[in-house]
Amino acid sequence: MKPATAAKKLGIYLPAAPEEFRDSEISRGQFAELLATPPEWLTQLRAEGPHPRQVVAQKLGVSTSGLARAGAPDVMTSDEIKALLVEMPAWLVEERSVHAAVNNENARIKTERAAKAARK
Incomplete structure (x- = not known):
């Protein structure tokens, strides 16, 4: 590869x-x-690190789109990520909330589809 x-x-x-x-x-x-x-x-x-965007997003608990919306750098070290988690800027709080809501909605849809498939 x-x-x-x-x-x-x-x-x-x-x-x-x-x-x-x-x-x-x-x-x-x-x-x-x-x-x-x-x-x-x-x-x-x-x-x-330095960590790529997908790893940074995972460590911060946000989506890669959320990082882009916030204007966060593409690459960050573990120390930079830890500093952001301590500081918890407003954009990070908001993006974590959005990411959690999306994950909850996806889980709800998956559960509904599984229940519907089980009824068939």
Whole structure:
């Protein structure tokens, strides 16, 4: 697979990965090995960042769209994320509320569909 695909599946920011990772194709076996026994650089990137937008959104409890609406940076470190969670700016409170409401609505719809399927 391409390095960008592997980075996305690993939840890391590709430009922060070592050059040998960025410049070579990753086989399925190599990818499985990275998951099973992550090297030091991968462990450090996952712990400290910089993190890509999807990981930042997950750690903040918002959607990636919410980050975009707020004008938050595409890439953040773990320390920057922790600082935002301590500060809790108004946009973060609002986006967390919106994200929770959307998740609740999706769960309600899923439950209704399951009940309807069970009745058939």
